[in-house]
Amino acid sequence: MNSVVRDVTEFASTQNSTSSLAGLQGVVESLQAISYWKVFFTVVCVGLVWDQISYQIKKGSIAGPKYKMWPVIGPFLESLDPKFEEYKAKWDSGPLSCVSIFHKFVVIASTRDLARKILQSSKYVKPCVVDVAVKILRPSNWVFLDGKAHLDYRKSLNGLFTKNALAQYLESQEKVMDKYIEKFIDFSADNDYKPQVFFHEMREIMCALSLKAFCGDYITEDQIRKVADDYYLVTAALELVNFPIILPFTKTWYGRRTADMTMKIFEKCAQMAKDHIAQGGKPVCVMDAWCQLMHDAKNKDDENSRLYHREFSNKEISEAVFTFLFASQDASSSLACWLFQIVADRPDVMDKIRTEQLQVRNNDPSKPLSLDLIDEMKYTYMAVKEALRYRPPVLMVPYKVKESFPVTANYTAPKGAMLIPTLYPALQDPEAYENPNEYIPERWVEGSPANEAKKNWLVFGSGPHVCLGQTYVMMTFTALIGKFAMYTNWEHEVTPLSEKIKVFATIFPQDDLLLSFKRRDPLTGAVKA
Ligand code: HEM
Structure with a gap:
């Protein structure tokens, strides 16, 4: 402060006019009276007032706290431990509502039509990723592409998840299913068949199924176990706000270490897949299918083939x-937990699945999985689809506003805001789904209102970023629950927390799913301890 005063005094001394001298002297005296503390508090006060004013301007007429109750940070502390009931209260507060955390202004859209509109408005929005996701997935990753670059890249990936491509992965996936049927029975036997937490087992089987489908036999059993054991570190690292640099031994450090370790394994698998296809091998996993598409495209010049004209590196x-x-691990684990719980709690659904599984196999339970076989499992498919509606794994999909977006006639989301279309309320909307709180697989029979209104089906999102794995999910889970229903008898211990929802990236039963599996004869139904 003294140097400013000195400068002003020197400046004043060079002026001749007495009146201006007197004025400047006044300024000098005022400045001398100001302490650093006063300046500091003034800046803080102006900042706080601006924080509130800027919140009011962005909020406009939509629902949301009248003021930022916690200046600057907003409800940051709540966001570290999200509660389903708090989310629900927010969705119920209005079709559009808002909250402000630090400098981030967040708008939540909680009706079907608004959610769909946002998901399909790629002119105004792009997927919003937490800062740490870029560090974990690496900035060069395709998921961070936007607009045409994203569309083009996405086209080259779509071919890996068509029904025909997925059919090629079924053989190795069935082996994983058989293995885990044994594993779950052994695990239960070790606990005298008393129900125990299966949350971790469900995450493990999902990871093993995905890794087999993606990497086939190029990935070893030990590597699968290592990735399955460590993957939760990646989920745990994905907090909304993180320290800007990754410090050793923090959650983000462990998350990135796991991601790097997994990607190193994948790089080696990619080379093995290239070698296998170059030697004329048949594709049995996603990596093979990718290399096959590159191989086949070499001598073709149609639009599809041109997508694969370049050599995708092992790293890419x-x-x-x-x-x-x-994208799959948390959402699939969530579906697995709810599906096993729901079917166990509803013996009529279990019976129908079992009857159908034998019927489609002409009473030969050992008939291997195939695309045609899964296509015939109509009831089992509906049971999976209804579980996804009843307990949609992904509650919300955060997007970022690229340019001011007139979401409704009365509200324009400001550029830079986070805009979150919510899927849960859309899938529980009584106008779209009669008795939405009930689990009714039959609501999906062909020709029914629910099944016909395809645009309401937002479980996998909508628009250019719609889930790449949705057909994979439906096929894998239809096959999986069908096989478990035939070969095992599983019991679920219902607790007061079983139907309550816990949020851990996706959603899970709050009691972590207490199950016990016994071996079952698929033909006679006899249960063996
Ligand atoms: C129950 C399981 C799953 C659910 C509920 C689910 C749901 C979703 C949702 C809601 C989105 C955002 C869509 C949007 O922004 O419009 C998404 C994106 C995505 N999903 Fe899934 N997903 C599941 C499993 C999978 C699996 C198994 C895979 C891969 C095999 C996968 C790959 C992806 C990818 C790559 C994206 C980003 C697509 C893009 O940006 O173009 N998902 N998923």
Whole structure:
């Protein structure tokens, strides 16, 4: 402060006019009276007032706290431990509501039509990723592309998840299913068949199924176990706000270490897949299918083939395959937990699945899985689809506003805001689904209102970023629950927390799913301890 005063005094001394001298002297005296503390508090006060004013301007007429109750940070502390009930209260507060955390202004859209509109408005929005996701997935990753660049890249990946491509992965996936049927029975036997937490087992089987589908036999059993054991470190690292640099031994450090380790494994698998296809091998996993598409495209010049004219490097393949694991692991584990719980709690549904599984196999339970066989499992498919509606794994999909977006006639979301279309309320909307709180697989029979209104089906999102793995999910889970229903008898211990929802990236039963599996004869139904 003294140097400013000195400068002003020197400046004043060079002026001749007495009146201006007197004025400047006044300024000098005022400045001398100001302490650093006063300046500091003034800046803080102006900042706080501006924080509130800027919140009011962005909020406009939509629902949301009248003021930022916690200046600057907003409800940051709540966001570290999200509660389903708090989310629900927010959705119920209005079709559009808002909250402000630090400098981030967040708008939540909680009706079907608004959610769909946002998901399909790629002119105004792009997927919003937490800062740490860029560090974990690496900035060069395709998932961070936007607009045409994203569309073009996405086209080259679509071919890996068509029904015909997925049919090629079924053989190795069935082996994993058989193995885990034994594993779950052994695990239960070790606990005298008393129900125990299966949350971790469900995450493990999902990871093993995905890794087999993505990497086939190029990935070893030990590597699968290592990735399955460590993957939760990646989920745990994905907090909304993180320290800007990754410090050793923090959650983000462990998350990135796991991601790097997994991508290294994938790079080696990618080379093995290239070698296998170059030697004329048949594709049995996603990596093979990718190499086959590149191989087949060499001598063709149609639009589709041109997508594969360049050589995708092992690193690029490994990064893309990691995004498949990243996108699938939490959502699939959530579906697995709810599906096993729901079916166990409803013996009528279990019976129908079992009857159908034998019927489609002409009473030969050992008939291997195939695309045609799964296509015939109509009831089992509906049971999976209804579980996804009843307990949609992904509650919300955060997007970022690229340019001011007139979401409704009365509200324009400001550029830079986070805009979150919510899927849960859309899938529980009584106008779209009669008795939405009830689990009714039959609501999906062909020709029914729910099944006909395809645009309401937002479980996998909508628009250019719609889930790449949705057909994979439906096929894999239909096959999986069908096989478990035939070969095992599982019991679920219902607790007061079973139907309550816990949020851990996706959603899970709050009691972590207490199950016990016994071996079952698929033909006689006899249960063996
Ligand atoms: C129950 C399981 C799953 C659910 C509920 C689910 C749901 C979703 C949702 C809601 C989105 C955002 C869509 C949007 O922004 O419009 C998404 C994106 C995505 N999902 Fe899934 N997903 C599941 C499993 C999978 C699996 C198994 C894979 C891979 C094999 C996968 C790969 C992806 C990818 C790559 C994206 C980003 C697509 C893009 O940006 O173009 N998902 N998923």
